[in-house]
Amino acid sequence: MDKKTPDELAPYFELAANMNILVVQVPVAWRDIESEKDVYTSSLVEKYIELCDKYQMKLEILWFGSYMCGYSVEGYIPDYVIKDTSTYPELKPSAAYEGWLGKQYYLKPNTSALVEREAKALKQMMEAIYHYDNNHGQKHTVIGIQVENEPDMLATRHNQEHGYTPEQLWPDLISMLDRLGQVVKNSPYDCYTRVNQTTTYSDYMEKSAEIAATTGIDYVGLDPYENTMLAIDGKLRRLRKIDGNFAHIAENGGEYTNNDLLTLKALSLGCGYEIFEVITTPHPDLADWTLRGVYNPDFTPKAHTQRIVDAYKIFKGAWVDLASADAKDIIGFNLKYDDGQEQTTENQNTTHVSIKWTTNSRGVAFAVEHNNCLTVASTKNDQMVFRDIQIKKIEKGHYDIDGNWNSEGDVEPMNQLTMEPCIVYKIQF
Numbered sequence: 001m002d003k004k005t006p007d008e009l010a011p012y013f014e015l016a017a018n019m020n021i022l023v024v025q026v027p028v029a030w031r032d033i034e035s036e037k038d039v040y041t042s043s044l045v046e047k048y049i050e051l052c053d054k055y056q057m058k059l060e061i062l063w064f065g066s067y068m069c070g071y072s073v074e075g076y077i078p079d080y081v082i083k084d085t086s087t088y089p090e091l092k093p094s095a096a097y098e099g100w101l102g103k104q105y106y107l108k109p110n111t112s113a114l115v116e117r118e119a120k121a122l123k124q125m126m127e128a129i130y131h132y133d134n135n136h137g138q139k140h141t142v143i144g145i146q147v148e149n150e151p152d153m154l155a156t157r158h159n160q161e162h163g164y165t166p167e168q169l170w171p172d173l174i175s176m177l178d179r180l181g182q183v184v185k186n187s188p189y190d191c192y193t194r195v196n197q198t199t200t201y202s203d204y205m206e207k208s209a210e211i212a213a214t215t216g217i218d219y220v221g222l223d224p225y226e227n228t229m230l231a232i233d234g235k236l237r238r239l240r241k242i243d244g245n246f247a248h249i250a251e252n253g254g255e256y257t258n259n260d261l262l263t264l265k266a267l268s269l270g271c272g273y274e275i276f277e278v279i280t281t282p283h284p285d286l287a288d289w290t291l292r293g294v295y296n297p298d299f300t301p302k303a304h305t306q307r308i309v310d311a312y313k314i315f316k317g318a319w320v321d322l323a324s325a326d327a328k329d330i331i332g333f334n335l336k337y338d339d340g341q342e343q344t345t346e347n348q349n350t351t352h353v354s355i356k357w358t359t360n361s362r363g364v365a366f367a368v369e370h371n372n373c374l375t376v377a378s379t380k381n382d383q384m385v386f387r388d389i390q391i392k393k394i395e396k397g398h399y400d401i402d403g404n405w406n407s408e409g410d411v412e413p414m415n416q417l418t419m420e421p422c423i424v425y426k427i428q429f
Contacts, residue, residue: 009051010051013052017056019278024059025061025062028045031076052141057401060144060146061145063148065147067148070153070158081114082103091108091162118180122180130187144191145193148195151173151177177216177217178215178217185216195217196220196223197223204222208245209243213243221248222250225251229261229336229337233269246272253291259294259304259311260379265332267330268332275294276292278293279295279296310422314424315366318366318377322366322368331366333364340364350368353387355376357378357383363381365382367384374426375424380419380421394411394414394428395407395425395426396408396411
């Protein structure tokens with residue numbers, strides 16, 4: 001919408017990197033890959049990968065195909081699909097209207113021609129990613145594909161407009177997601193697939209389980225747009241119960257001032273968390289969405305931006321241990337209240353270590369036990385006291401994008417540690 005060329009996108013990726021993001025999520029539309037029927041290009045995807053490599057981030061591609069928030073959107077779909085309504089039928093042609101990217105309407109899900117064409121474009125993109133990766137050092141920059149964006153809204157939100165019930169649409173919608181996901185899974189490039197779900201209908205968790213049970217979709221996450229610990233905790237615990245699912249908050253508003261704590265809550269449960277979004281378009285048609293960004297549209301920080309930047313620095317620095325440890329050995333501190341506490345002391349335990357943590361300045365802190373080490377950090381000048389272990393060594397450092405630990409010097413091995421803000425410590429015992 002802002003009509004940026006790919007070469008003008010570098011400042012946005014740099015901003016994300018400066019926010020200490022490890023994985024950036026970027027939309028790629030069907031039209032971006034197939035501009036005309038059987039005319040394919042991979043230039044935009046390759047540019048995204050190039051920028052992620054430049055700024056040391058991994059990339060998750062949000063595939064905007066037939067459905068974005070349950071709508072079929074002209075700006076994301078090739079013209080030949082939009083114009084040929086007999087081959088690619090709509091649920092209700094009279095329901096179409098002019099939206100922010102042209103015609104917004106409702107393609108009938110899982111029709112054979114539609115799936116065939118979208119699958120072909122998706123296959124072309126996956127093969128392009130594979131070849132680019134092979135020709136640029138096999139960095140495996142792209143780690144996952146989100147299949148469509150909140151496609152459940154077609155079945156659950158827009159029913160009054162198109163006239164179909166959830167029961168009429170869900171089987172075809174899930175089948176279509178499965179088939180598109182299988183295109184990714186059967187490609188030569190190895191990455192996960194996932195679907196993001198809204199939470200505005202009563203059986204969203206049951207439908208999430210149905211989607212996660214398909215062959216093509218690995219994981220399902222939720223877009224709750226809630227900022228209480230209780231809400232995020234409850235949803236993630238239910239998602240964890242879905243067999244084989246990686247529970248995650250797939251979107252949550254960047255305007256929430258406690259996103260640092262909400263992210264830590266997810267990590268402490270062994271789950272994932274994504275903020276929507278780093279920065280929002282200033283386009284007047286989306287003025288109501290400007291609040292969603294962690295940064296203002298003019299790249300200036302908001303009042304809570306530094307909180308998130310600091311928290312994500314320690315999460316990023318310890319990402320290997322946070323990703324690898326058992327959830328019972330990941331402790332988040334200052335999570336008792338939605339906004340945290342300015343001054344507090346907590347006592348918590350991992351399998352082998354008892355930890356007393358004290359903050360006097362609303363620290364956001366964690367401790368992770370993994371492979372006979374304890375990795376700890378705080379956003380503030382907090383104190384931790386360790387019991388039940390004999391400490392052999394303490395060093396400062398961080399994990400790089402490839403998962404290698406980079407030491408930044410040793411600290412005297414004591415059972416009481418006064419932490420420097422935003423520094424990760426690895427304690428061997």
